[in-house]
Amino acid sequence: MDTTTDPRPLLTRALGQLARLIAAVPAGRLDGPTPCEEFDVRALLRHLVGGADAASAIGETGTRGVLTPAPDVPDDGWTAAYDAARARLTAAWADDTKLDMPLTMPWGAMPGRAYLFSGCVLEMAAHAWDLSQALGSPFPLDQELAECALEWAHRALPAERRGEGVPFAPVRPAPEGADAYVRLAAWLGRAV
Template sequence: MNVDPRPLYARTAEQIAALVGTVRPEQLAGPTPCAEFEVRTLLSHIVGGTRRIAVIGAGGDGLAVRPFADGVPDDAWSAAYDGARTEVAEAWADDARLDALVRVPWGEAPGRQALSGYVMEAVTHTWDLSDALGRPLALDPELAEFALAVARHVLPDAQREDPELPFDSAVPAPEGADAYERLAAWLGRTPLSRA
């Protein structure tokens, strides 16, 4: 994948920001398709992961950044996410970052591959959050198609036995599934309504 993922990441970030803005206080303790995350924990992971990719884009060690945000008040998730996504835009502004080798949790990779992987992660967590919130907004299908292509490239086998992987083995997508549902299924997720 030799594309510039920055515009796709920016669109993904806009979509996440809109979705985070819909979260009501009573939803924060609710379940998500990520069995180990409630909505609050998922928001913490989204913000923390966004900070991590900002550090990676700036040439830092992403592994030194905890992929969770601590100390964010329940009414400040939108502000926390907006701050983190601004950091990402600034860190990846230089075109040279796309070809520079960066260190990510899965090893070293050119910046464009690393950022494409984070588009996949962010789009996946967008679906997780949307499903947990009862799907309050329409989601951009082009972003899910890109994320699914990345997921199939980096995780080509449907069966995943590696406990280090943050994704389970693929599950069947429902008949007539949209791109987000196919992405979620490829990454082993089941909507709350079907869990």
């Protein structure tokens, strides 16, 4: 994958995979833990909806606002909330010119396409694994999507770039023969 590639097909796959996982969340699991230690399932869903809305706003305005979790959503409303955020995000980045739109993010200046890879596809793939693990792996995840996210993570988040101000723990070893999601989770510092 290079920085001239259109990330929107991967974004569509990442959004669809998360939508399927969110639809599989039973109300009784919302307070359950996830591998992302700062989130239980409900907090992770709030983060995913809020993140999609924030990415939408960047596509709509060309500027970064403050990432805020989604407002309170009824326990049975997460699928609808995510579907609305997903539709908004897809529409916000539909214009091809936005792929080369210059953005200034906390981690550096980049074109819109690089933001979609790092701020969306990578983030969504990582959290898809978190949610899948929290739900007991209800279905196989898109391995090709994780391979692309892992390739981007290796470039954008090198092992030596961890510590203060970086929201990822040190790289952890992945078990021999681990799938792409486990290797991605380990690269991002998750216990696998």
